[in-house]
Amino acid sequence: MELLHSGKVRDVYADGDDILLVASDRVSIYDVVLPTAIPDKGKILTQLSLWWFEQLADIVPNHIVSATDVPAEWAGRAVRCERLEMVMVECIARGYLAGSGLKDYGRDGAVSGVALPPGLVEASRLPEPIFTPSTKVAPGAGHDEPMTYEDVERAVGADVAAELRRITLEVYRRGSEIAARNGILIADTKIELGFSGGVLKLGDELLTPDSSRFWAADEWQPGGTPRYLDKQFLRDWSAKSDWDRTAPGPEIPEDVVEATRNRYVEVYERLTGDRWR
Known part of the structure; x- marks a missing residue:
């Protein structure tokens, strides 16, 4: 191979x-x-x-x-x-205000060109899920940048853009319904899509703690910081250090490694109903 x-x-x-x-x-x-x-x-x-x-x-x-x-x-x-011809757009859906979306909203009152109501705070539930795409940059070539829906249309055409948005929002809606039944809120998620034989298909990973922001539903309230069940826990840990976010990154303490693993296991077990072996 x-x-x-x-x-x-x-x-x-x-x-x-x-x-x-x-x-x-x-x-x-x-x-x-x-x-x-x-x-x-x-x-x-x-x-x-x-x-x-x-x-x-x-x-x-x-x-x-x-x-x-x-x-x-x-x-x-x-x-x-399968080998897919990947669409060079990061397809992101948001149902709650957090992360870069929160920062963009604070600056512009909008995320990826989607205007949002005034007065929202961290962890606010949005009136409805929104499609907030970004560029797809190769590793080491910089950071992904927000795109408006019009940017996506220009990049891939109106028909493909509409399908990207439809699939992304439907995956988010269905996934959120399933997760909510198991005590988890999906604040946002990123999916990868590509073509095979002219058909758009999901690639990479799907609704994991690496590609999504998971919160414990019973600890959620607008204006607060919900208990993260994803790798945001690591970001918060690193923010307390003097690391400047450039390589090489810091070693992770053993207790933080264990706490991070426990969150991944908890998400798996809550969602699937199976014990992690």
């Missing part, structure tokens, strides 16, 4: 007509891979993505060929996938 790409978290290999997507235990924040791994993270991301792909298969097809036809040493954290 040929290594095509080694990303912040995943390694991509060519294997005939397929690719193998292998999730590692690496963790990145602010586009920097930290030197300390989170045990089981790669398997949790992979297994949770597979669970979500199955739950949402009626909304949009996905790139999975097999979750078992992979080398034994990667079992549980690798999937065999």
